Amino acid sequence: MGLSDADAQAVLRVAGRLTAHPPLDFADVLEAVREVIDCDSASFNDMVLAARDFRYVIVPAAEIAVATRLKPEYDKYFHQHPLIAAATSKPGLGAIRFSDVEGAADFTDTDLYRHFYEPFDVRFQLVVELPSPPDVVVGYALNRSERMGEFSDRDVAVMNALSGHLAMHHRAALDAERALLVNAEMDRHAWAVVSVRSDGAVEASSSQVLNVGDRVPEELASIVVAADSTPGEEAQHDVMIGTQRWHCIVHPVRLGPTVLFLRRQQDVAADAAALLGAGLTRRQADVVIALARTGGSNNELAQELGMSESTVKKHLEGVFRVLNVTSRAAAVLRLRELTAANGDVAR
Template identity: 25%
Template sequence: MTLPERELHGLLELLGEAHHAENRAMFRTAMLDVLPRIIPAAYTSYNEVSAVDGTPLVAMVAPEPSQRILQQWGRYGHQNPLVQRYLATRDGRAYRLSDVIEMNAFREREVYHEVFVPLGVEHQLAVTLPAPPRLLIGLVFADPDDFTDDQRRMLDLARPHLIQAHANAALRERLHDVLKAVEAGLDDVGEAIVVTDAHDRIAFSTQAGRAALALVDHGAKDRIPEELRNTPAPAHAVMPVDGGNPLVVRRLTPKGGATVFMFERGSRGAPLSLLASLGLSPREAEVLQSMMRGNSTATIAQQLKVTPKTVYKHSERIYGKLGVNDRIAAVSAAWAALDSGAADPSSNV
C-alpha cells in the first residue's frame, strides 16, 4: 500500500506523540490516545501476556470495559487465536482474527462468549512489539466489523515507529532509574555535582549540588550561572559566597555535549609543598594558597602581615612563573597541578 502524502504525514505526526513518552507507563497511555486516531475501532487496548501459558498479565483498554469482562479476559484470554499465533510464531506483524481462524470455529470458544459478546465485538486486529522471551506485548483493536487490508497494512507501516517509541520509553525509564541511584549514592557521600547539557541547562544535580548553586546564585533554577558558563574547561573558579568559605568550582572537560561541575568548599586550598613544586618561593606559595581560598588582596596582606603592595608584587611574580596573566588563571593552574597528582594533597602545611 502506498499512502497519499497527506495521510503519511498525518500518520507520522500522530506516531511522533508516542516518542515523547518518558517511561513505559506513559507509552501505554499514549498508545490508547494515538492508535484510535490511526485505525478507528470500538475498543483499543495495550496487552501484556505471559509467553509461558498465554495468561493475560496487563490489559489497558479504551474505553474501559466492566470489571467482569476484564476478569473473564484474564480467565479465557489464552484461548484467543491471535495470542496463540503470536506465541507460536513470534511473528509480530499485523494480523486479523479472520486471518488466523475460521470465524465460525472461533465463535465456539469460551473467550468469544465471555469477552467478545459482552463487548459487542466480533473481530480483532493486532500487532506485537519486541519483548523478553517470557512476555508478549500486543496492541489490539476490536470492532463489530472486520478490519480492511488497508488498515492491516497501515498498522504494519506504523509498527517500526511503535517499536522505536517503546524502546525509547524503556531506555528513558532505565536512565532515570540509574540517575536516581547515582544521585542517591552521591548524596550519601555529600558530593556536590551539577551536570549541564549543550545549552547550559541543568540536566542532573545532586542535593548538595543544588545547595551549592543556591549559594552561588540565589536565582539559579534551570541554568548554570553565567560566570561559570563562561569559564573555559578544564578549569577551576573560586566563587565568593555569603557567610562562609568560598566555593571552588571545578569544571570538567565536556563529553558528548554535557559538562560536569563539582563544588567544594575552598577553605583548604592546595598544599604549600605542591605550590612550591611549581617553582614558587615559600612566600609566593603562601600568597597563591590564600588566593585559592578566595581571599582578597587586603585579606592576604593582613594574614601575612605585609602590605597590599607587597602582595601585588608577589602576585605578579606568581603569574610570570606560571605563565598566566591573572588571578583566575593562576588558581586554575594550581588546581590543575593538584589534580595531576604532582604532590600529596594530604600534606596541607
C-alpha cells in the same frame, strides 16, 4: 496493499506525535491510533505468559470498568486466543486479524469468546505485536463490535506502517521510566550527574540538586571551568551548596559542557537530630549513621563504635522496630527520608 497519499500523511502525523519528549502516555498513543483506524476500543498489552501477569491500558476510559470486571475470564482462557497463538508461534507476522489466522471461524465457540469478548461486545480484532523477550507478548489491539464490522486491508496496512513507530515509542517510554527510577535512586543515595555550559547554566541534571536552566551556585561557578583545567583531567573539590557540604568531581571536556559529579557529604549532626526526633536513642542513631556511611557488617560496626557485635545487633533490632523497617538497607533509606523531610535537600 499500499497506502494512499492521505493515509500516508495520517501515518506521518501520528508518527510525529510518537517521537514527543517526554514520551506520550500509552492512553494518548491509543487515541492517536484510533484517529486513523476506526474502532470501538483499543488497548496496549504487556503479557508475561508463563506467570499470567497481564497488564494493559485501554481507551476509551469508559471501557476500563468493563475490562476490569472481565479480566479474570481473560486470564483463565487467554490460551484460546488465536492471535496470541499465531504471534508467539510465528514472530514478525505484522498486523493480523481474527480472519487472518487458522481456526478463526471456530473462535466464537471458545470459552474466551463466550466469557470475555462477547460480554465485551468485541467481535473483530486487529493486533500488532512489538519486539519483546521470549514468553512475553507486547502489543496493541484494536476492537470492533459486530455492528462496526471487520477491519479492512487498508486498516491492516496502516497498522503495519505504524508498527515500527509504536515499537520505538515503547522503547523510549521504557527507557524514560527506567531513567526516572535510576535518577531518583541516585538522588537519594549516590552521585548526581550534571552538565554545565561555559556560561554557568545547567544543561542537564540527573537530580534536583541543580535544576536544568538554572545557573550553578557561586560556590561551583569558580571551579566549573577553571582557567588551567585540561580536558580529560578531573579535579576534586569539597564545596558548600546552600547549607550542605558536597563532594564535587569536575570533568572538563574539549567540546561541550563540563560534567560534574556531586555527592552530598554526610551531615552527622543533622542525621542524628532526625533519628533522635524519630524516636531512636543516641546509640541507636550512632549505629544507623555508621551503617549509612560505611555499609559495614555488624562486626565492622562494632569495631568502629567500640561496642560488642551482640550490642550492635541489639541496637539494630531496636532501630528496625522504631523505624518500622525490616532490613539494614531500609533503615538507611528511612534515614534519607527523615533528613529530606527536615529540609536536607540542597537547592
